[in-house]
Amino acid sequence: MQKRIVVLTMVAILGLVSYFTVRLMNNEATALNDSFTKEFIVEEFVEEFVEEFVEEFVEEDFHLFESKTGQYRMLFPNEFQMISEPPEFYGRQGDYYEHWAAQIFNEKSNGISYYFTVKFREDEGDFHEIRLNRMLEDNSYNGLFEELVTKDKIISHGSSFWDSNDPRGDKKDPNKYNANVFFGLIVDTNSHRSIVINYSTICYKEELGCDLNSDKEYEFALKLMKSIEFLNP
Template sequence: MKKIRMLSLVMMVILLGGCVMGQGPVSEKYTGNKIPNTRAFQDEFTREFIESPKEVQEGYYRFKSRTGGYSMLFPKEAMVSDVGYEKNGDFFETLSFGEQVKAENLSFYYKMTFEDRTKTNDIDINLTLLSEYAGYEGEYESFEHEGKTYYYAKDTSTEDEVTYYSFFSYIKPKNSDKALSFFVDSTCTKQSQECNLKPDELEEKFLSIMKSVNFSE
């Protein structure tokens, strides 16, 4: 688990600690549209996942997987890492992204793995894999939302005097081989400063993003 936590911190530093990348070439799908001054659009790699520069909800764009398999809300101040990004055809994609809320001294590290193959139907195995990644030994609750089953859990841990609130879910649509493994860690950006970590508010935020996931037909 410590290895994952260190990776989370390193990735958040890489994604959020430095200057935002330059605009770079603008994709044809944004021609004629003003590029917003947000982390998601000012980073060339990230904006290729964003459907439109128009916010679909306050503070969020619409993210679309390069597999075409799913879409979801994406924080406008988040950046997708090109390090570790992997895609195999239209049936597999894994990526991570970081988000920073400077006013509250908060940083979030997200990890998504999408699959579209029969192995996604073995829920027990996939929950075991998610638990191993999260370092979680508890049970999952399940609930239905808009034709999808969510196997959901949350956890709190402290390592090297750093507190993390984690929220994760295995999201499975009915009558489909598609699935999404969704994991997010939240912690203080600067450990030496006061941090506004409110578990209930964090859970509401992340559940909202999870519930925004839509799988293509």
């Protein structure tokens, strides 16, 4: 049943890709040009130079995103915009739950759509293993993943290949196929907070080649995961 839900979700993403590709074929579509996305970009008051709010600098091609829960920050890539409609693409419950999605709204010359989702939770107890197993069941090939431990986070991450033409929706070995699904569970070691990130690269125009550098896309997904900073509650 759960696998069927995952397949239907991926099909829905394909439909969303087609819709926004037609609606927003605009080379200037970036994070700061979207009013909804801009609400989450961190700004600071710089009185020494100009008496106005300006964006806090992080690094080229990225902005600093802060959750409406006030619980975490992370890098947000400039080429992406958050999806505000339909409403199920953004949701929040107090300061303990939030989910959102973002996508590149430009038509890429290689025929690939780039899309990622973020789901934050603060649990009452330790649900690390439950969150991990659920993520692997939905995204991994045979439960394969790697673990990265830092001073304040545990990042469980992996990749797989999803064939949009496969009605079963089975994930395939990323060592044999060009991985197009990248996933990670980021756990705060000082609390019961966690974030799941799913990054998908979907071919929607095969005639354009759909050339994909899986290693580069994996690095991009890991960059987002590593950038997550859980804020003091």
